Amino acid sequence: MHTFEAKVGVEKYPVFIGNNIFKELYSFIKTYNKKNVFIISDSYFKNTNTSYIKDLSFIYNYYCLFVDGGIEAKTIPNYEKIIKVMVENNIARDGLIVAIGGGVIGDLSAFIASTYQRGIDLVHVPTTTTAMIDSSVGGKTGLNFYDQVNLIGSYYNPKAIFMDLNFLSTLSERDYLSGICEAIKMSITSDKEMFNKFFDIKSFVYSRNKDILEDIIYWSVLTKLKHVSGDFKEKSKRLILNYGHTFGQTIETYYGLYQDKLKHGEAVALGITVAAKLSDLLINNFESKELFEKTNELLNIYNLPNSFKKVNSDDIPEISELTKNIVNDKKRTSEGNRYILCESIGKANIKIIKKIDLIENSFKCLYL
Ligand SMILES: NC(=O)c1ccc[n+]([C@@H]2O[C@H](COP(=O)([O-])OP(=O)(O)OC[C@H]3O[C@@H](n4cnc5c(N)ncnc54)[C@H](O)[C@@H]3O)[C@@H](O)[C@H]2O)c1
Structure with missing residues (x-):
């Protein structure tokens, strides 16, 4: 397992890369008030019963919203829908968004995190090669608009990134x-x-x-x-x-x-x-x-x-x-x-x- 600190400008956050690191993720999430944790997960993890999924079942202790992956999901209507659910659930400014998914869920959740009440903490749990190798690091968020890729977006760093290699076993x-x-x-x-x-x-x-x-x-x-x-x-x-x-x-x-x-x-x-x-x-x-x-x-x-x-x-x-x-x-x-x-x-x-x-x-x- 690799654990190190990413430094981006004046900000620093830990990155975990390895096998079975859900325990570390759970410990991190537990430092937040339970009612203010909002999980946005790719629907793939709702509909699968692959072996690693039981270690992720703690997400059901929190409000967990499943969103379909695929670039089509990075839209303003989806953004609006998710913000509404957050407001309805009274997610407070000192809460946490946990993004579990590929580059699409990561980019969408990070844009939400950077704008909801002018910024709420974010954790990335990338589940695809694209998201682990590239999109979860570097702080770019994005929505597609007017048929253009990532036309709307911001720069926003997560508080931590947890990369579990087990996810990659089920990717097409x-x-x-x-x-x-x-x-x-x-x-x-x-x-x-x-x-x-x-x-x-x-x-x-x-x-x-x-x-x-x-x-x-x-x-x-x-x-x-x-x-x-x-x-x-x-x-x-x-x-x-x-x-x-x-x-x-x-x-x-x-x-x-x-x-x-x-x-x-x-x-x-x-x-x-x-x-x-x-x-x-x-x-x-x-x-x-x-x-x-x-x-x-x-x-x-x-x-x-x-x-x-x-x-x-x-x-x-x-x-x-x-x-x-x-x-x-x-x-x-x-x-x-x-x-x-x-x-x-x-x-x-x-x-x-x-x-x-x-x-x-x-x-x-x-x-x-
Ligand atoms: N922010 C950045 O710096 C940055 C960099 C590169 C790419 N991106 C963005 O990333 C997106 C592409 O990311 P992607 O390729 O991860 O796409 P994606 O998030 O759509 O995931 C691809 C597919 O894999 C499925 N999936 C996710 N995790 C899985 C798993 N563990 N097992 C099985 N299936 C799984 C998803 O449901 C989806 O159907 C693009 O929107 C691109 O713009 C952003």
Whole structure:
């Protein structure tokens, strides 16, 4: 088990990663007044009788609201519905929200926590690879709006994060590998050794070996914290974590947020393919070619899409549809759009690009 303190700006909170850590979670929750604890859990845990679930049964000692996962849940109507239930149950400002679920439940609950009575304590209990590797750490909250991913959101840190590896045993293969893509992405921008390791540990990842998963998650959380700790509100260094996101999000938006067609992590996979191509078009040397080729090789190994042929839909967008959304990207500044590029595997930086034809050419690699 790994237990350590995350430091984000002036805030600090404990992170637990390991097997059977529900006891630690229960001890933490018990420090709050029982009637002010509000649990928001993915409905998956209501309807399943998997072996680890009995250790989670203490949640029924508290008000527990089950919400369906899936990106469709990150909406204003859902936000409103949950806030109403909290008001009806008199959840006080010094209470606690416990978010048990994947990135969707985490993002939705964290947005609620950051706004309910101007902020109530929050604990994340991430249950998917995406949520453990990425979304529960870093304090970004979000709701989708107007067909755009995370258009509404805030920055809000939890009081603690409890990551129990048992959860990952029941995740569907597609959701499981989608989350692994977030770790692959971070290795491309900041750690060549880890990137190469992903080639060697393939069989362990596929068999969901808990030691390997704990290593990957621990490495990912530390790597993310390194980028986030001095740049909570995404002014500079943190932006590197968005490698491929500008492209991934425009593709995600095109598919209308329907997870069956494209999972969030699959959109990231397509996005990092385009980002590697853009880096290669601009830099055009041995390292940039290696970046593009090896990114494709690794995505193939982990069954992640690197072309539209591999997306679970016959609907293929026109490039103009994709570049249109990029103009509205949240990372845009008044000088132009900011892109994260890699000079080589493990080395990323930020560049402002105004030439839209260069961006269009980068997208072409997804049509092969
Ligand atoms: N805040 C951030 O920094 C950040 C970073 C990355 C992604 N995200 C967000 O995360 C979301 C995607 O997260 P996700 O992939 O976890 O999606 P998700 O929360 O929808 O979970 C995927 C599916 O797995 C099910 N599920 C959850 N836990 C399970 C378990 N242990 N066993 C079996 N099934 C389980 C859910 O019901 C759902 O159907 C997106 O909305 C994305 O925007 C946010």
